[in-house]
Amino acid sequence: MHGPGSHMASGEKARDFSGTIRRLVRYLGIYRVGFIAALCLAMASVVFSVVGPKVLGEATNILFYGIQTQSASGEGGIDFAKMGSILTSLLMIYLASSAASGAQNWIMSGITQKVVYRMRGEIAHKISCVPLSYFDGQSISKGDVLSRMTNDVDTLSQSLNQGVTQLITSVTQIVGVAVMMLTISVPLAGLTFVTLPVSAIILGILIKYSQRYFVAQQAELGIVNGRVEEDFSGQGVIQAFNQTDRAITSFDKDNDQLYTSAWKSQFLSGLMQPLMSLVGNMGYVGVVVIGTALAAGGSIQPGDIQSFIQYVRNFTQPIAQLATVSNVLQQMAACAERVFEFLDAPEEDVDILTEAKEPASETLGNVRGAVSFKDVSFGYRTNETVIHDFSVDVAPGQTVAIVGPTGAGKTTLMKLLLRFYDIRSGKLLVDGHDIRKVSRSGLRKNFAMVLQDSWLFEGSIRENIRFGQPSASDAEVESAARYAYCEHFINTLPGGYDFMISEGAANISQGQRQLLTIARAVLANRPILILDEATSNVDTRTEWHIQHAMDRLMAHRTSFVIAHRLSTIRDADLILVLHDGDIVEKGTHDELLAKGGFYANLYQSQFDTVDLQFSPTTEYGRD
Template sequence: MANITQQPRRAPRPQGPGSRMVPGEKTKDFRGTIGKLLHYMGPYRVGLVAAVALAMASVVFSVVGPKVLGNATTEVIRGAQALAAGTGGIDFGRIGQILVTLLVIYLASAAASGIQSWIMTGVTQKVVFRMRGEIARKISRVPLSYFDGGGVSKGDVLSRMTNDVDTLSQSLNQGLIQLVTSLTQIVGVAVMMLTISVSLAGVTFVTLPVSAVILGLVINRSQKYFKLQQEQLGAVNGRVEEDFSGQVVIQAFNRGERAVEYFDRENDRLYESAWKSQFLSGLMQPLMTVVGNLGYVGVVVVGAWLAVEGAIQPGDIQAFTQYVKNFTQPITQLATVSNVLQQMAACAERVFEFLDAPEEEETAALDPATGKPAEAIGNAAGAVDFDHVSFGYLPGQQIIHDFSADVEPGRTVAIVGPTGAGKTTLMKLLLRFYDVNAGALSVDGHDVRNVSRADLRQNFAMVLQDAWLFKGTIRENIRFGRLDATDEEVEAAARYAHCEHFIKTLPGGYDFVLDEGATNVSQGQRQLLTIARAVLADRPILILDEATSNVDTRTEWRIQRAMDKLMAGRTSFVIAHRLSTIKNADTILVLRDGDVVEKGTHDELLAKGGFYAQLYQSQFEEVA
């Protein structure tokens, strides 16, 4: 029987803090995020270094090309002048050698570029494959409070796993190599220009500080919009997910226009941030083109004067002209790459923020010899003890004040009370979705904080008000309770839970595919399938949370029969608003504002004429 300790009741509070979105901002640590991303790519450093080396080699080959081609031009002009003066002719053999050399150089450049692209694509896909896997595993490790307590919305997590990782993949594949090739080309071209003419090189280099100022101004303005764009994309995804899942309610209350209004509000914010980021991104290239053209005009003027003075060869002028174009092109590309890197950093930062989120901490002491928890429940008998438990989702705002109950193995405990009394919160504590603030909660004499969560939860099965079933066959959904179960065991569990009669009427029977949300079967059938899943799991402690609240009386009777069979020989916690369903419970705990105000059997509580009797009579006063 339950042993209850009571304290004066306190004012109730809304259960579960709500979630909120973080407002847009600049990337908090651009350099740190890029460094963290490079460190994350550590396992693939060989491929990354090879790709960078090949990209640099490709650029070096292409940079040498114009100089070699200029030699061919100079050789042609010298031969033509000698032919005109009657002192010689054009050396076609020499020109042929130069052109063959040029062909080999360009082929080597193309080969290095192709191999680099193949390697970098592989590295990028391996990185994002690992990242998606880590996000998926992280979702199961973050505490429930991460979503309940204002961390991020589920839609935002989905956006980080899809949009952010996809954008990161594209940016990483394009941006990193483009950065390397652009810098290499700038250095290589600068060296080649200096070898041709210091004067012409000086004219070209004047454009560098102008370019740097333009880049700095535009990058500083655009960086915050890339971060805001990704965050708003997550907000839009969250809104779409919410509207899709609640479409029936939206239509029933004629709130379609309101839903569209809320979506338009988020979509407008996304449009604003995306427009600004893309506009500033597109603005850099034409600005850099103007600067490059000014430098090109200066080179033409000075080069013509040097040629007249005989201070430079005609082929060198041709090569230098090509180098000027090749010099301004990578500067323009750097402007584009800077936007790509900003976007990459914004996406990486959001992904790493989630991967760095706090996880459920194991408080169990470890055995030094094995590294595993020193204390374990194993296969529990089912004894549960709440010892002066207090809990609140937020500091100083308690929901459960001083709750004590000693539940013997195999007993059925019903927990009743008005909405917000803390009934479901007790079950969250029992499963260690949250830990108690004070007191202790034990299973088979083991404080749940001294054992691993996996060890604790293997002893629980649940049937909830919202029957969760995934897209897949009925057989797969039932087998979710025990993955190694045979088909015969799955079908036996279905018969035990009174499911077989409707399963056989469905096309394909046990191989009938439930759609997303299992909307192609009734609510009552979904509940029976979740009971079959719990039957197959065959665990010693059972939690039934409003399992019959959404069905009609006849279906409720069928579900109740299935649950009665399921509860036989198990420690069962039944949360119910329909008090007729818990008449046979061994003990009924009546919660009010986080306190147990009454306890006893159904008949004992009715005889007292207290709060439970009032609840019961209010449900059946019309019948009476």
């Protein structure tokens, strides 16, 4: 679902526009040489183009006075040699401007693509580092992370390439044109400059009101992406429960909010160009009227008027472009802020022992498999407790089954053991080491697991099995597959072990997915196993094969088995019966049946079809 951190209400401004820009500048510091070169080339291109109208004005004067002299006296004429020299110089100036602009564009394109490559790499790395709690509906949705990795980074790249360069060239052009206009006519330049404060007022008003909608647009885009990702992955369930209309209604609601913020941001940004053009045209008219009067009085030459008219256009054009650039920079800041917000999320690999954030101080190495929970308490939120003073000692090589109704805390215990979350109080020891004193990577290299949800990536069957041990040979992969009773169905697939699993493993059955994840755990060959509903999605015959393979796999290994089918854990060395985060019973299968308590009732409910009623708080909750 969508966590609150993924949603910025429409109308909310960027929290720190200037701070985000400063951080982005620091982030781009490693490309400073390229940036400086690109900006210098951009300014050179502008300087060349600014000189052009002045040179063209000289050519116009030669043409005008040549024709005038010839008309008045019938002698003389146009000096074509000088005209040719001036036009050749003008051509060289414009060619130099184009060359500088092209070189600048080549450099900036390379830089922006490097930035995109780097940012996406950092986001991908960050995804593997943030704790699971970050995605538990408290901070951000996975779809929003996808939006930041694609949409926001792409927009940032485009804004960086277009906006920064345009900002420099526009400012350079304004300054250069202003100087050239002053050299031609101070009165005309003064008239033109009057348009600046008018333009600034218009820009200020539009920027003030448009920034909030640009931020909201990017946030709403992330929410819509999250909704699409959620509905797409759950399409089967949505259709099975006939909830298509409800899903469409939810999407329409999010899409309407995106439409509103996008429409407002685009409308306000679209107003900038025509308003700036209106101001520029008013100045243009004034220059024509006053310039004509000055030329008639002999204050300026005809070529100067022609040059000045070009400069007026070149003066108002970058001002109008600055209006567009302001939108681009706002959008760039909004996207950068969202990317940096995710990159600043707390990372799981910062090993925390106490609130003082002491680093990992012990090396775990390869363990024998002794596990001890000592008065462990834990809650997903500060105002709730899921596990209450939980204590149990597990000897190396023991098989421990954990049973109980939904919400009892079975899966939560395994998440604590793997340090997906840190315990609130008590101690959790592996081979006598407090797991908060060892690194997560050092801890997890001793665990193999098979989860309820069989996760396979797009690739060959061989690659998916090898995920448990990347250095394994083909023979070891195939041996693990045989051990998990996968080989028969693998050989029936086109290509066998090279059969390509599609996205979401949609081209194989759920039972086959489960078998492949078990083969992956077999290949990993870790001293501690976690089997969370390992046989919950296979038929009875397949379950029998898996159970025998698991019995061999669990021999001499510490194994934690979470199962609702109690028939699969009758041979466990120890069965823990959980209820609301507490151990209500423990012992072997026969011992617990003899007690005739909670476990016995749970067991009989599965094999004697006795209806066992649980309270709503027992039936539903978070494992």
